[in-house]
């Protein structure tokens with residue numbers, strides 16, 4: 001396993017993701033603990049992209065519960081179908097929210113967050129087991145490239161066998 005993250009300095013974030021993905025694969029390969037993998041992935045994403053907040057929520061019964069993250073403290077529990085995270089869970093789909101004020105029911109964990117992406121994490125039976133959430137202080141940095149690559153990253157988590 002790589003002990004140090006190599007961060008490609010580039011204006012092209014696709015290239016940055018392409019450089020990051022194999023490193024994340026190496027990080028999670030062979031490690032079956034879900035929390036450990038989520039923690040390292042959140043840290044690597046924060047270090048690479050410097051977003052305000054990046055982290056995971058895990059689906060437990062009828063709520064999402066805060067998991068490993070990097071950034072300011074956040075809401076600990078989000079109901080099914082609530083906010084951007086709960087909606088991504090309920091609809092089992094990726095949500096790109098370029099302006100959180102335009103998303104009815106958005107939950108403001110931090111007043112600095114203005115844009116957000118939430119990607120559901122699906123297990124092998126297509127059950128949502130959690131979400132990967134990214135929050136930005138800027139309106140212009142999250143787009144479909146992030147959605148595509150965050151989707152690939154979320155799949156790394158469940159391709160590995162894991163334990164809670």
Ligand code: SME
Nearest residue numbers: 074083084085106107109
């Ligand atoms: N904004 C999210 C809540 C989670 S935090 O942003 C970390 C939402 O509306 O679900």
